[in-house]
Amino acid sequence: MSTPSAPDARPLRADAERNRQRLIASARDLFASRGLDVTLDDVARHAGVGVGTAYRRFANRSELVAAVLDTAVQRVVERAEQALVLDDPWEAFEQFFLAATADFAENRGLRQILLEGGHGTGVAFDIASERLSPAVEGLIVRAQEAGQLRTDLEPSDFPLIQLMLGAVTERSRDVAPDLWRRYVTLFLDGLRTRREFPTPLAAPALTNDEFDRSLT
Amino acid sequence: MSTPSAPDARPLRADAERNRQRLIASARDLFASRGLDVTLDDVARHAGVGVGTAYRRFANRSELVAAVLDTAVQRVVERAEQALVLDDPWEAFEQFFLAATADFAENRGLRQILLEGGHGTGVAFDIASERLSPAVEGLIVRAQEAGQLRTDLEPSDFPLIQLMLGAVTERSRDVAPDLWRRYVTLFLDGLRTRREFPTPLAAPALTNDEFDRSLT
DNA sequence: GCGGAAACGGAGAGTCGGTCTCCGCTTATT
């Protein structure tokens, strides 16, 4: 389960291991809610340990980021691969699209690492994006061949669209964290080949007051 | 024409006025291309004057921002009011939508001030947004009453959608500054009440290579 | 329960990137 960075170092002392777990847990929280640029001091404070302890365990931020975001990245990949085995091509595409957007909405760090090139953390999840890209491409092509997805959509559009939805969440998270649901619908309606009527939007618009408060 | 900050101060010395113009021109360039957070040192260097000169003329960044962005903001407002007098409600909406997006795409500072609350510059264009909001609302309502725009779109959606498009431009400006054209089409197709077939996207997708290079 | 290795905490050194001031020199204007 809990493997220290080096493959076969002697196990950590009990308190050290405990603190390590606390650090990871705190980092997970903070990266998700505030993004990858929280300071290590913040992570340490949140974990109730000293900065020194944080730096003894993780040489730099990249190490911590990699340790923490790995499973979140993995989950997105799995979502895509699971959708790929569904029967209905459009439903598969839509389901993944929604699930991924939800994942990104909940985790700012995940957005940054997968959609924005890691924000200078020097961390890259090549492995994941090398499994993710083909899966996404598969979902797209299949839905296109079934005549349900506009044929001019290309795989590289997916991250860009997610980036756009991320911009909404970035803005609204404190006043209306679900606002993205409103705009996914809009995108899906734009992506479908034909539709008689618009799908009702899945979340209310920002009120004027919410809008003002969303301007940091 | 060239009014110094104070209503009726004695006119500036010739060289001073010249430098003031240079500073404004440089600020316009830099705010548009790199956003409101360029340093005043940068602006001064770009204008070929010393920092001291910059600070003598503009007490702080806000003053410069206000002086420089005023006309750009004004233009967006005018675009909306001009569209409002067009006959076809959908065409009016679409025309303004496209024109505004183009304005935002060309001017990063404008995006920041109008869409992102000024980025801590402390500058607010109340006047403009108090003329802009009603105009936008008018365009929306009219297109909805004509049955051409989905009825659940609300005025506050406009800045959010522009924010999303801005995220694309923010990302692609160095490798494909026109990428936004691709996604406006998608939005418009999502906003229209009914449509048989998708409108062809107005710009090519990012190639894999471009995509990689777009990750800062 | 003791001794030494391991781990801890957090003050603070070092860096960076920015804002803004100060004052000796230069230039426009009369």
Place this chain on the structure above:
DNA sequence: AATAAGCGGAGACCGACTCTCCGTTTCCGC
């Protein structure tokens, strides 16, 4: 030519961050 206005840019100042160092505390095997 005298003088007020303006210039430039070195550097004081600031805040935010990263990471180190070492005196103190804790764990753990004997």
